[in-house]
Amino acid sequence: MTINQNILDMARAEAKQSDLKRAKISALALDKRMRNIICKAHNAIFMGSKKKFSIHAEEYLLSKLRKPIDDSMIIFIYRATAGGAGCSRPCNKCMKLLIISGIKNICYMDEDNNYTMERIAWNFTYCGFQLPLSIT
Numbered sequence: 001m002t003i004n005q006n007i008l009d010m011a012r013a014e015a016k017q018s019d020l021k022r023a024k025i026s027a028l029a030l031d032k033r034m035r036n037i038i039c040k041a042h043n044a045i046f047m048g049s050k051k052k053f054s055i056h057a058e059e060y061l062l063s064k065l066r067k068p069i070d071d072s073m074i075i076f077i078y079r080a081t082a083g084g085a086g087c088s089r090p091c092n093k094c095m096k097l098l099i100i101s102g103i104k105n106i107c108y109m110d111e112d113n114n115y116t117m118e119r120i121a122w123n124f125t126y127c128g129f130q131l132p133l134s135i136t
Contacts (some may be wrong), residue, residue: 001117003128004035007035008078008085011028014040015079016080020045022056023043023079024042025056025057025077025088026043027040027058028075029065032073033072034076038133039063039066043057054061056090059097062098075098075105076106077090077101078109087108089109104119
């Protein structure tokens, strides 16, 4: 899968704004053709009432997103590394937040340095618990 160079440039620029030194990650909400950016965010450190806390790029994006989420929206996650881009699959917590928010499609770089489009949904188990299910 190839990604539009303008989207990659915007994702890279957004990730570089991160306050975190170890992981510079951005999340972009894109239209279904992956050409227009609806909203963007990066992982960051915020000061709470008593201590600092970090927020993942996906969490920050969902808090900034003003447009109603529809099935066609794609969340693109980018991890900036010294050599370019690295694996950027969302962690389990962020994956659950994306699913709960109604996101159906995510795009990220996998462990083999290929961009992967993934359709995500809930999988209901027989005991009544909801677990995320990846539909590829």
